[in-house]
Amino acid sequence: MHLKGVWRVCYRVADLKPTGGRVADLKPTGGRVADFKAAGGLAAVGVESVQKMSHSVTMLEHTGGEADFIPFARPFTGREEEEAVLRVLRSGWLTTAEEALAFEREFAERLGRAAGYPLGALAVNSATSGLHIALEACGLGPGDVALVPAYTFTATAEAAVYLGAELAFIDCAADSFLLDTESLERTASRLALGKTAYETGGPAGRPRAVVPVHFGGLCCDMDAVNKTARRYGMAVVEDAAHAFPAYTEMGAPAGSLGDVGVFSFYATKTITTGEGGMAVSGNPDLVKRMSLMRWHGIDRPVWNRYTGGKASWYYEVIEAGYKYNLPDILAAIGRVQLRRADELLEKRKHIAACYDTAFSDCPLFSIPPGAAGDARHLYPLRLKQPLAAARDDCVRKLQELGIGVSVHFIPLHKMPYYRKRYGLKDGDFPNAEDAYSRVISLPIWPGMTDEQIRRVIDSVVKLIG
Ligand SMILES: Cc1ncc(COP(=O)(O)O)c(C=O)c1O
Numbered sequence: 001m002h003l004k005g006v007w008r009v010c011y012r013v014a015d016l017k018p019t020g021g022r023v024a025d026l027k028p029t030g031g032r033v034a035d036f037k038a039a040g041g042l043a044a045v046g047v048e049s050v051q052k053m054s055h056s057v058t059m060l061e062h063t064g065g066e067a068d069f070i071p072f073a074r075p076f077t078g079r080e081e082e083e084a085v086l087r088v089l090r091s092g093w094l095t096t097a098e099e100a101l102a103f104e105r106e107f108a109e110r111l112g113r114a115a116g117y118p119l120g121a122l123a124v125n126s127a128t129s130g131l132h133i134a135l136e137a138c139g140l141g142p143g144d145v146a147l148v149p150a151y152t153f154t155a156t157a158e159a160a161v162y163l164g165a166e167l168a169f170i171d172c173a174a175d176s177f178l179l180d181t182e183s184l185e186r187t188a189s190r191l192a193l194g195k196t197a198y199e200t201g202g203p204a205g206r207p208r209a210v211v212p213v214h215f216g217g218l219c220c221d222m223d224a225v226n227k228t229a230r231r232y233g234m235a236v237v238e239d240a241a242h243a244f245p246a247y248t249e250m251g252a253p254a255g256s257l258g259d260v261g262v263f264s265f266y267a268t269k270t271i272t273t274g275e276g277g278m279a280v281s282g283n284p285d286l287v288k289r290m291s292l293m294r295w296h297g298i299d300r301p302v303w304n305r306y307t308g309g310k311a312s313w314y315y316e317v318i319e320a321g322y323k324y325n326l327p328d329i330l331a332a333i334g335r336v337q338l339r340r341a342d343e344l345l346e347k348r349k350h351i352a353a354c355y356d357t358a359f360s361d362c363p364l365f366s367i368p369p370g371a372a373g374d375a376r377h378l379y380p381l382r383l384k385q386p387l388a389a390a391r392d393d394c395v396r397k398l399q400e401l402g403i404g405v406s407v408h409f410i411p412l413h414k415m416p417y418y419r420k421r422y423g424l425k426d427g428d429f430p431n432a433e434d435a436y437s438r439v440i441s442l443p444i445w446p447g448m449t450d451e452q453i454r455r456v457i458d459s460v461v462k463l464i465g
Contacts, residue, residue, distance in 0.1 A: 070455060072404035073268035076344055076446040077333065084332035091328075096123075097303050099328035103335045107278050110338065114247070115256035119280050120287035122294055123331055127241045127264030127277035129294075129324035131159035134260035134279050135209055137289035138235035140165045144208035145191055147234070149179050150411045150429040151436070152213045156239045157412055159211075166205050167422070168197035169413055171429040176369070177215040177380065177408075180431065181224035184210065188232040202422055209235045214243035214254045216368070216408065216441075217270065217375025222248060222257040235259045241277075244270050245341055247373025254375075255280050260290070265330075268445075270344065270377050271337035273330035297321030347446035348376040351453055355379055355442065358457040362465050365438075378408055379444040387464055388438040394464055395440055401459040406441040 088099055100123045108121035124130040140146060146160035150169040157167050168187050173180040187197050191207040210229050212220040222238075229236045236258030240246070243254035244263045255261025260283075263269075265276035279294075281287050292299070297319030304311045326334070337344075352370065359367050365383045370376075383391055391407075398405045411432040413424040426433065442456055 069402045070404055070443055070448070070452050071445075072406045072441070072443050074445045074447055075267050075272045075274075076340075076347070077272070077337070080336045080340075081333045084336050085329055088329045088332045093307065094329055095303070095327045096325040096331070097328050099335065100326050100331040103326070103331040103338070104278070106335060106338055108280065111253055111256055111261075111280055114245070114251075114253040115282070117256075117282055119256060119282050120284065121278050121280045122287065122290050123326035123334070124277045124279055124294060124324045125326050125330075126155075126266070126275055126324075127239070127262050128155040128159060129322065130262035130264075130277040130279040131155060131211070131237060131239065132162055133290040133293045133322065133324060134237045134262055134281075134286075135159050135163055135165075135211075135235075136293055137286045138209055138237060138259055140209050140235070143205050145197065145203055145205040147184060147187055147207060147210040148412075149211075149213050149432070150413050151177060151215070151409055151432040152239065152412065153241075153409060154412060154415065155241070156211050156213055157418070160209070165208065166203035167418070168203055168207075169418070169422075169424070169429060171431045172435060174431050174434075176431070177435055178218060178220050179212050179225065181221050181228065184225065185228045185231075188228055188234065192232050198428075200428075207232045207234050209237060211237050211239050212258070213239040213241070214246055214375075216378035216380060217242050217246045218369065218371055219243065219246055219248045219254050219257075219373060222252075226258065229258075237262065241266075241269065242377040243375050245345060246375035249372065251373065254373075256282065259283060260286055265334055265337070270348070270375055271334070271341050273326065273334040273337070276326050276330050276334060292319060293321045294324045295321060296323060344446045345375065347448075348444050351444045351446075351448055352376045352379055354450075354453045355444075355457065359460070359465075362461075364464055376444060379442045380408060380439045381442060381460070382435070383438045383440065383464070391438060391440065397463050398440070398459055401463065403456050403459045404443055407436070407439055408441050409436065411436050 104121045112119040142164035144165040148157045151172045188207045238258040238261040240255035240261045241264035246254040260281045263278045265273040299316045302315045
């Protein structure tokens with residue numbers, strides 16, 4: 001057998017001594033798990049010898065993507081998550097119930113402790129659905145305009161469109177990935193005066209909500225965002241999809257700084273449930289409304305109507321709500337990931353520190369700004385000219401070298417739907433375009449081995465260093 005990449009061998013205890021890799025974990029059932037970094041023949045020898053020494057190998061699982069390829073992202077889950085899923089599968093109740101409630105309680109407790117005041121948390125099946133119920137609860141609707149960054153994923157913007165509102169895009173600050181708060185103020189002021197969002201046109205309507213994005217785990221200037229929001233009567237829904245756990249310079253947690261904060265637990269995010277999210281608010285009225293709309297507009301929790309002898313079967317539908325609940329199987333994974341959030345953060349910080357050290361002197365690109373409270377969800381390198389002109393080539397070549405990379409983000413005004421809807425064109429949001437044209441996001445997932453980190457560094461240096 002010839003193996004490449006990272007492999008995990010599960011075998012029973014006894015006298016096994018793997019010749020390569022390290023013992024990563026102890027199975028409570030009496031088995032062991034070893035992670036092997038299979039570099040060509042060498043580690044394959046390790047795996048083979050485990051198999052030769054005993055017939056008790058119970059599982060051979062490839063954990064490192066195809067062959068030597070280092071994927072751009074990979075969830076960090078293990079035995080505890082597996083056991084949590086099994087616990088739910090065996091419980092006889094697969095959809096939303098006790099696990100989701102516990103996940104919400106634990107998430108709210110953690111964020112509320114960091115914020116210094118109580119918060120309510122609602123588990124949802126994605127951040128996209130969380131943004132939808134958040135904006136709905138804040139009253140966004142036809143005739144309103146939501147102000148959103150041009151430099152983000154479409155989910156930030158599309159939720160407002162679901163509600164019949166219009167969108168005004170805001171550029172990022174020069175040399176930054178984050179919302180330009182002066183531009184935000186200017187656009188809100190124009191709309192409040194009954195003008196179109198931009199001098200060149202765009203939507204008109206009441207500025208009703210702003211959705212700042214904590215890009216890659218870096219917090220926006222929320223003091224400035226909140227000031228503008230208060231001045232024009234806008235709700236603030238933080239898109240904290242990248243930002244668990246992220247903190248401002250003052251130590252306040254992202255997601256607790258506006259009216260509602262929305263986190264994502266999508267497979268590539270800092271903690272994951274595969275698909276999932278959490279909407280958080282310190283305003284009980286907003287929590288109540290979101291809770292109603294999350295589950296069909298039903299006026300009371302009746303999830304246990306089939307189980308408890310005393311459970312009430314009666315309910316009333318008081319709104320045309322949505323079906324955005326998070327099933328218990330996923331919530332159970334989320335509870336484990338939540339407990340491990342700081343451990344995962346430390347691992348990402350370690351990778352970022354290795355990259356920072358290796359790349360800080362390179363004149364051809366700059367390292368991400370970083371900050372004390374950065375959740376380090378992404379590691380976006382910014383190429384400088386003349387190399388920036390060859391960004392697409394660099395992405396392709398890194399992939400050919402076996403390094404999975406990505407580009408965050410393609411600005412929304414370049415997307416055909418928004419372009420057509422608002423008559424937007426290249427050059428409309430120059431800072432977002434500049435950021436997009438130069439960025440390459442490197443892998444920064446917690447399970448990366450030191451060897452993989454080294455390979456990313458060597459490949460980047462070889463190609464563009
Ligand atoms: C900034 C941002 N907001 C929202 C989302 C949507 O998250 P979800 O996939 O959980 O709906 C994403 C997803 O990548 C994102 O990057």
